[in-house]
Amino acid sequence: MERRLTTILSIDVVGYSRLMERDESATLAALKSHRLELIDPFAASFGGKTIKLMGDGGLLEFESTVQAMRFAISVQNEMLSRNSDVPENERIVFRIGINIGDVIAEDGDIYGDGVNVAARIEGLAEPGGICIHRSVRDQVQDKLDLNFEDLGETEVKNIERPVRAFEVVLDDKAKALAISEPVAHTKSQISKWAPTLVGAVCICLVLAAAIWWRSRDVVPLTDQEELALAIPDEPSIVVLPFKNRSTVEEVGYMAEGFGTAITTQLSKFPQLFVIAGSTSITFADSLVKPREIGRELGVRYVLSGSAQSVGENISINATLIETESGHALWSEQYDVGVEEVFSAQADLVREIASTLKIVVEEEEVASLKKRQTDDPEAYELFLKAVAKSKLLNTVSRQEAIELLERAVVLDPDYLSAHIELSGRYLSLWRFGGSDDPKTALNKARRHAERALELDQSDYRVQHRLGQLHLFADHDHQLAYQAYQRAIRENSNDPEVLYDMGFLRSLMGEPSEAIEWNNKAKRVNPRYPGWYNFNAALSHFLIEDYQQALLLAKTGISTYPKSLPPRRILVATLAEMGRLEDAQIEADKLLEIRPDFRVSTHRNTPFLRSEDQDRYFGAMIAGGLPE
Missing domain, CATH: 3.30.70.1230 (Nucleotide cyclase, GGDEF domain)
Incomplete structure (x- = not known):
């Protein structure tokens, strides 16, 4: 203080x-x-x-x-x-x-x-x-x-x-x-x-209430986390959002999708350390120079780029910069039609890998060249849906689902669209927003199963299956196996790393959960505030109440209306014997959600009944109605 x-x-x-x-x-x-x-x-x-x-x-x-x-x-x-x-x-x-x-x-x-x-x-x-x-x-x-x-x-x-x-x-x-x-x-x-x-x-939408990419509420780094941002031994890179240099809205979607795809493809190389797209996008239109970005994120290389319309084609420019010197190592330009975008992505990824001395195997080359869809309209619908999803309001979420449904009608084999649809419907079932939660869950399963049929090796498919196994089926072992497969294919995706950490907390392994949560924070340094919920829960379970208290308060300060950090704060204060403080925080939670009842959250899939009883019992002792 x-x-x-x-x-x-x-x-x-x-x-x-x-x-x-x-x-x-x-x-x-x-x-x-x-x-x-x-x-x-x-x-x-x-x-x-x-x-x-x-x-x-x-x-x-x-x-x-x-x-x-x-x-x-x-x-x-x-x-x-x-x-x-x-x-x-x-x-x-x-x-x-x-x-x-x-x-x-x-x-x-x-x-x-x-x-x-x-x-x-x-x-x-x-x-x-x-x-x-x-x-x-x-x-x-x-x-x-x-x-x-x-x-x-x-x-x-x-x-x-x-x-x-x-x-x-x-x-x-x-x-x-x-x-x-x-x-x-x-x-x-x-x-x-x-x-x-x-x-x-x-901060994603200044003056707007708790919006933008699930995340976009960001917590400051602690001293310990700042020390963790030393440059890794392996080649490390962040792909900045590609800028739209034209006035055509569709080119903006294409530019955003192109940069995201490059991040995803690079993330699959186990020899690389890749910063998450959800952190890199916070540098959109930023004045911060590559050398400063390198220092803040702990990376050796920055890829920046832009896209603009040239007649019926799109001109894509990309520059790879060494952060220590601030010098550009090379610049590439691709003038392509919409149907050639995937080929340009593959060429750029191989060029980056070559510069960073990463050996790309033949099967990886084939994977890079694999087209997501042969239908340009379906691809455009997908890009628009992803942009809508990031706004995180009810209307935009529904619009995203409608766009994705249209995309899979145009191309029933569109893997990325099925994965995204499964995630959208799973979120509706888990967090509300659907008049028919059961139907939403069934649709989440159906699209995940279709994605599995299309490509069971895709890490995103395994991640989605793991989520369904855990939250819908309460099958911790199958969820663990699915997350393991996903991480083997991509060890740089922070959402998978975070979910593995949350699973380990629920399995009664909070120390391991803390390690996974820290890994997620390292590849996503500008992580969303809700990362602190799992961290706080893990420390609660090992009875490190002071750290749980700090993490819960940090989560609340960055996302004031979020209930999970407020729940863990009430429980932590109660376990510390600070019942008056717990009651004050319980009252604040009830101001936000007057109909809150502990019983409605007892379906949280704790593997050990003693963990569940202690957590929910502490919430009740702290003043939250059962």
């Missing part, structure tokens, strides 16, 4: 609920665009860091009050331009509040009156405006040529004393202080913020 004086910036979306009700998908897409192209790079330019998301708002911290002010002015100025051609009822409009205050910093979060005042002042701002505390005005008035409107002493909710607030006049003077393009980091800035870049850059 640390106390410090800092500059706090609170930002939220005006009329967020109305926008979501009107068009959820369009609102989330717009927020994603603003985050990637505006909020993240501008915050980096002014030395800011994102602390957390709070539903429809966010909290950022700046060491320099002047830089916080320039960030706010630049964002609001740029939003005017971005909204100029958008119908008024569809516009994303921000309010911003800035305060200087004393805060308590703990576990990557900040608390205290300084934060509360920033949030209340933000509520005083006009839509598209900036409101600041008097202390901010005093700090910047001799350093920035700005006009302010005095709002006087104002009573605000939950703050005992009146607050003196000022509205920043966004006139020509203010515009002169704004930037329209982000400024690259200096080396000192990157070094300064290195411990928190993981959380700051990865």
Whole structure:
């Protein structure tokens, strides 16, 4: 725990609920665009860091009050331009509040009156405006040529004393202080913020509530994890998202799919260490240079690329960079039609393998060249479905399923589409969202069985079968065997590694589970917050309650409305004898899910009854209703 004086910036979306009700998908897409192209790079330019998301708002911290002010002015100025051609009822409009205050910093979060005042002042701002505390005005008035409107002493909710607030006049003077393009980091800035870049850059939809790729809530690395990011002995690489250099939406899907496929193919080489795509995608449109990426992720090589339409063809460019020197080892260009994309992927993977001195066997060459589908339309539907799935909202998930169903109608032998469909339906059955869970589970089985018929050696097929064996059949041994087969084929997929860890926890082997969870985190350094649930459960089972407590709190701080870390937090506090604290946390969980009952979670497939009884008994002792 640390106390410090800092500059706090609170930002939220005006009329967020109305926008979501009107068009959820369009609102989330717009927020994603603003985050990637505006909020993240501008915050980096002014030395800011994102602390957390709070539903429809966010909290950022700046060491320099002047830089916080320039960030706010630049964002609001740029939003005017971005909204100029958008119908008024569809516009994303921000309010911003800035305060200087004393805060308590703990576990990557900040608390205290300084934060509360920033949030209340933000509520005083006009839509598209900036409101600041008097202390901010005093700090910047001799350093920035700005006009302010005095709002006087104002009573605000939950703050005992009146607050003196000022509205920043966004006139020509203010515009002169704004930037329209982000400024690259200096080396000192990157070094300064290195411990928190993981959380700051990865936040997937700034100001949107708990969305983007299951994951996209990211936890800061602990000191132990930072030490684990030493460059491996084997060749190591991260494939950055391929950029769409055209205005054609379909090319964007193609670019994303191309980069993902390269990651998947490289991951299958046991001689390679490959960073997960779910981490690499957080560098989309990032200003971070390859040398810094190499340091943060612990890899020797970075592959970057782009795609653009050239007539009826697609031009794909790829560059392999050595991170230590920052020098490009080679660049390749492929001008191909849609039907030739798979061949280009195979050629590029072989070129990378050759450069990294990886011997590619003949059977591996044949596997690389194998086409996923002969139907270009089915391939396009698949790429669109994957993009929809990453948005992680109910509407997009259903749209993804519909696109995938159309793809397998066009090509009944489309392996990847069957695997993805099985996963989509399994998620509906496990996590809700289906009016008919039994049918969803049956469809998950049917598509997994079809995928098995098509290619039983594909690691993704074995992974999906393992999930079905564990969660649907409670057959731990078959699940273990399936996960083992998957890992033999691909030891770099973090989802398989994580699921193996979760299985070992449920089998009563928490120490082994911790090892698997750490492996998943290593190949996915910007891992999603829910990785901490299994880690917390493992430490709970070995009675390491302090570590379980820390991991549960970290999971909650990055995903406040997620129930699993809150469940384990209640259970852990109860086992520690802190029943009053456990009851407080139980009440918080029930605020999120009033109908929560421990009994509905007793189908969690623990192999040992004593583990199940201790875990669920602790939840009940902590105040959760049975």
